[in-house]
Structure formats: C-alpha cells, structure tokens
Amino acid sequence: MNALASLQQLFTRNLRQSGIFIAFAAIVGLFAILTDGVLLNPGNLTNIILQYSYILILAIGMVIVIIGGHIDLSVGSVVALTGAVSGVLVIRGGQPWWVGVLAAVAVGLAVGAWQGFWVAYVGIPAFIVTLAGMLLFRGMTLQVLDNISLSPFPDSYKTIAGGFLNGFLGGQGYDVFTLVVAAIGVGGYAFSAYRSRRARIAYQQAVESLPLFVLKLVLIGALVMAFAYQLSRSRGLPIVLVILGALILIYTVVTTRTVFGRHVYAIGGNLNAAQLSGVKVKRVNFWIFVNMGFLASIAGVVYSSRSNGAQPAAGNMFELDAIAAGFIGGAAVTGGVGTVVGAMVGGLVMAVMSNGMQLMGVDQSIQQMIKGLVLLLAVAFDVYNKRRASTAPDDRTIKAKTPKAPKAAPADGEPVGATR
Known part of the structure; x- marks a missing residue:
C-alpha cells in the first residue's frame, strides 16, 4: 500500500513538473505541422530567440517575484527607462557602448531599491507600488527622451542582441562551435540531474526508475542538440542566447542552492512560518525587487539593442508577457511554487x-x-492541483483503533485491581 501511495505521489509531482514540457512539445509539433515545417527552419528558430530573449530575461526575475508572493507591473516601464538612459548616453552623448550598459544597470538597480523599500519596509502591497511605478517610470522615460525616439545605436551596441559567435572551429554548412557549446551544456545538465537524483535517494525521497531517468536525459539531450544543429545551420550561436543561458544557470543555482532562494520560497509558501523561523522577511523582499530591477535593466539593454533605438513606448505590455510566462511555467498564484x-x-x-x-x-x-x-x-490547472492535494488523504494517516472502555473505579474500601 505504501509503494502504491509513493507511485501515486511521484506521478502527481511529475505531472505538475513535467506537464508544461509535454504541453510545449505538443505545441511545437502542432505549429510545425500547421506551418508546413517553417516553424523549425534554422532561420526562424534564430529569429524566435532574438525576438523573445528580453521577455525570457524578464521572466527569470518575475518568477522569483511570484514565488515570493508578489507581482511586478512596472517592468515594461523599467525596460523603456533603462533603454532610454542608455540611448541618451550612447546615441546623443557619443559615449562607448559599455557606458550605456552600466548606466542602464545602475538605473535598474536604483528602481528596484526604490520599489523594494516601499514594499519591504513601508509595507505597501507590491501590486500598488509597482502600479505606481509603471506610471512613474513611463513618465520619466518621456522626460529623458523629450518625447522623441533616438536611433541608431553604433554597431558595437547592436551586437549585444544581434551578434553571433561562429566560425571558431569551422564546419561545412554548420557551425561546429555552436554544437560543442550545446554538448557541454547537455553534459552539465545530465551531471546536475544525476547528482540531484542521488541526493533524493539519500534522503529516501521518491524518484523515477533508472531507465525512465536515462530516457528523460536522452530525450532532452537529443532535443537540445537538434535545436543547436538548426542554429548552427543559420548564423551560429546568438550572443543574446549566451547571456540568457548564463542567467538561467546562475538563477537556477540561486533559487535552489542558496539561503536567499530558500527564504524566497519560505516567504511565498507561508509568511507567518517564515517569520517565526527567523527569516529576515523585509530584507529578502527588498532584494527580490532589487533583483527584478537589475534583470529589467538587462532586458532594456537587449531590447534597445534589438530595436536599434530608444523609444518612449518601448516595453509596452512586457510585464504581462513575463507574468504569463511564470504562471504558464508552473508558478502558483499564491506564491511558494515555481522554477526558473x-x-x-x-x-x-x-x-x-x-x-x-x-x-x-x-x-x-x-x-x-x-x-x-x-x-x-x-492558472486553472494550478488551482485544480491545489484543491486535489488539499482533499487527498495523507499517506501517514494511521487507522484509529477502537478505544478500550475505561475500567470502573473501585468501590469505597475495595482494593485497587480487585475483581468484582
């Protein structure tokens, strides 16, 4: 019975964690058929990475905000503001590209600290603070740009979102360097997954069978290498994909292997329990928003580089795309659940x-x-899973035994334990 319960628990957890991967594969297959294979063409795959990289960067920060039980409605305006600052310095001021990048990052950190202060130390809900920030920073963008667009950026700045790493190792009709980088990434993922599986076994947690584990690694590796091969047939490895990959790796470690990451999950999962456990809630919430401002500035640099200019309307509705990415990717609306x-x-x-x-x-x-x-x-799927989990019987429940009737009290003068 315990084995059956463990299998059921493992299946439920895998469905929640792997359901999005299955859905993604189904969506890719569907649109590949509907577009007669154009979706998976090398050039189109490269364009998808270039066009949506800044949304994915925002989604990294947004999922951490959501895990902590908050929401950020201002990231689109922060993207516009940081891109505007960079554009004024590089295009209008003639500064080197790296000066614009550093200035944009500094502005993003300042914005994050501003919003983190109001949320963490003043106690205003993040929804209100970031709603105000959405208006405030959009207005600041208009002021910085004087209500006009600036363009073009120099080629060195445009390389951030439009450049490629290729030709280092040769290749006929494909770029070997792209394939080597992808193979290293697959090897690193397989090693990390193997260590994680061993740790779960050591703590006597349920894991999938070894053949299923190996099959999963083989499928993931094959898909990544196929994707890399298509990129290698186009223009090689996009620089922005390297930036995105580094951010994914760093923030996966931050959320799963650091004290800060564990505290974010604790706050989002049960705020009162986190406070009683000694978690410095105010400090963690402050740094959650500082981090969001930092990633919004990176997205602002990438977007301005991609669009080759700084526009007052840049970043419009980006916050909704980032929030949608987090919820579709399995983050819980109540916080405490989600992964990069x-x-x-x-x-x-x-x-x-x-x-x-x-x-x-x-x-x-x-x-x-x-x-x-x-x-x-x-979101409905997440709510359904929560309801099913709350109504499911606990595996550790022990059947109650019928209590024995208490013995009658001895009569006056009768010795204890005497039989009547």
Whole structure:
C-alpha cells in the first residue's frame, strides 16, 4: 500500500513538473505541422530567440517575484527607462557602448531599491507600488527622451542582441562551435540531474526508475542538440542566447542552492512560518525587487539593442508577457511554487504560439484571445492541483483503533485491581 501511495505521489509531482514540457512539445509539433515545417527552419528558430530573449530575461526575475508572493507591473516601464538612459548616453552623448550598459544597470538597480523599500519596509502591497511605478517610470522615460525616439545605436551596441559567435572551429554548412557549446551544456545538465537524483535517494525521497531517468536525459539531450544543429545551420550561436543561458544557470543555482532562494520560497509558501523561523522577511523582499530591477535593466539593454533605438513606448505590455510566462511555467498564484526553468518553458510556449500564428497569418486580435485562454487554463490547472492535494488523504494517516472502555473505579474500601 505504501509503494502504491509513493507511485501515486511521484506521478502527481511529475505531472505538475513535467506537464508544461509535454504541453510545449505538443505545441511545437502542432505549429510545425500547421506551418508546413517553417516553424523549425534554422532561420526562424534564430529569429524566435532574438525576438523573445528580453521577455525570457524578464521572466527569470518575475518568477522569483511570484514565488515570493508578489507581482511586478512596472517592468515594461523599467525596460523603456533603462533603454532610454542608455540611448541618451550612447546615441546623443557619443559615449562607448559599455557606458550605456552600466548606466542602464545602475538605473535598474536604483528602481528596484526604490520599489523594494516601499514594499519591504513601508509595507505597501507590491501590486500598488509597482502600479505606481509603471506610471512613474513611463513618465520619466518621456522626460529623458523629450518625447522623441533616438536611433541608431553604433554597431558595437547592436551586437549585444544581434551578434553571433561562429566560425571558431569551422564546419561545412554548420557551425561546429555552436554544437560543442550545446554538448557541454547537455553534459552539465545530465551531471546536475544525476547528482540531484542521488541526493533524493539519500534522503529516501521518491524518484523515477533508472531507465525512465536515462530516457528523460536522452530525450532532452537529443532535443537540445537538434535545436543547436538548426542554429548552427543559420548564423551560429546568438550572443543574446549566451547571456540568457548564463542567467538561467546562475538563477537556477540561486533559487535552489542558496539561503536567499530558500527564504524566497519560505516567504511565498507561508509568511507567518517564515517569520517565526527567523527569516529576515523585509530584507529578502527588498532584494527580490532589487533583483527584478537589475534583470529589467538587462532586458532594456537587449531590447534597445534589438530595436536599434530608444523609444518612449518601448516595453509596452512586457510585464504581462513575463507574468504569463511564470504562471504558464508552473508558478502558483499564491506564491511558494515555481522554477526558473519552468518560467523559461512558459515563455517559450508564448513565443512559439506567437511566432506560429504570425506565420499562419492569424489576426492579431485572435492571437491575443488565444494567449489569454492559455494563461487562464494554466492558472486553472494550478488551482485544480491545489484543491486535489488539499482533499487527498495523507499517506501517514494511521487507522484509529477502537478505544478500550475505561475500567470502573473501585468501590469505597475495595482494593485497587480487585475483581468484582
């Protein structure tokens, strides 16, 4: 009975964690068929990475905000503001590209500290603070740019989002360097997954069988190498993909292997318990928003580089795409649940859907409706899982034994234990 319960628990957990991967594979397969294979063409795959990289960068920070039980509505405006600051310095001021990048990052950190102060130390809900920030920073963007667009950036700045690493190791019709980098990434992932599995076994936690574990690694490795091969046939390894990959690796370690990451999950899962456990809630909440400001500045630099200019309307509605990526990727609406990898897959789901519908010529209004339905279904799935988990019987429940009737009290003068 215990084995059956363990299998059921393992299946439920795997369904929650792996369901988004299955859905993503199904969506890719569907649009590959509907677009007659154009979706998976080398050039189109490269364009998907270039066009949606800044949304994925925002999604990394947003999922941490959501795990902590908050929301950030200002990231689109922060993207615009940081891109505007960089544009004024590099385009109008003639400064080197790295000066613009550093200035944008400094502004993003200042914005994050500003919002983190009001949320963490003053106690204003993040929804209100970031809603005010959305208006405030959009207005500051208009002031910085004087209500006009600035362009173009120099080639050195445009390389951030439009450059490629290729040709280092040669190759006929494909770039060997791209394949080598992908192979190293697959090897690192396999080693990390193996260590994680051994740790779970050591703590007597349920894990999938060894053949299933190996099959999962083989499938993931094959998909990554196939994707890398398609990129190598186009223009090679995009620089922005290297930036994104480094951020994914760093923040996966931060959320799973550091004290800060564990505290974020604790705060989002049960605020009162976290406070009683000695977690410095105010400090953690402050740094959650500082981190979001930092990643929004990186996204602002990437977006301005990609669009080759700084526009007052840049970043419009980006916050909704980042929030949708987090929820579709498995983050819980109440906080305490979510992963960086899940947010990336959620963002890719939105990216593939948008790109596929564009290739099919679907009207923009229909695209928005479909995205909204997908987001609604993802949150509904999370709510359904929570209800099922709350109503499921606990495996540790012990059947209650029928209590024995208490012995009658001895009569006056009768010795204790005497039989009547």
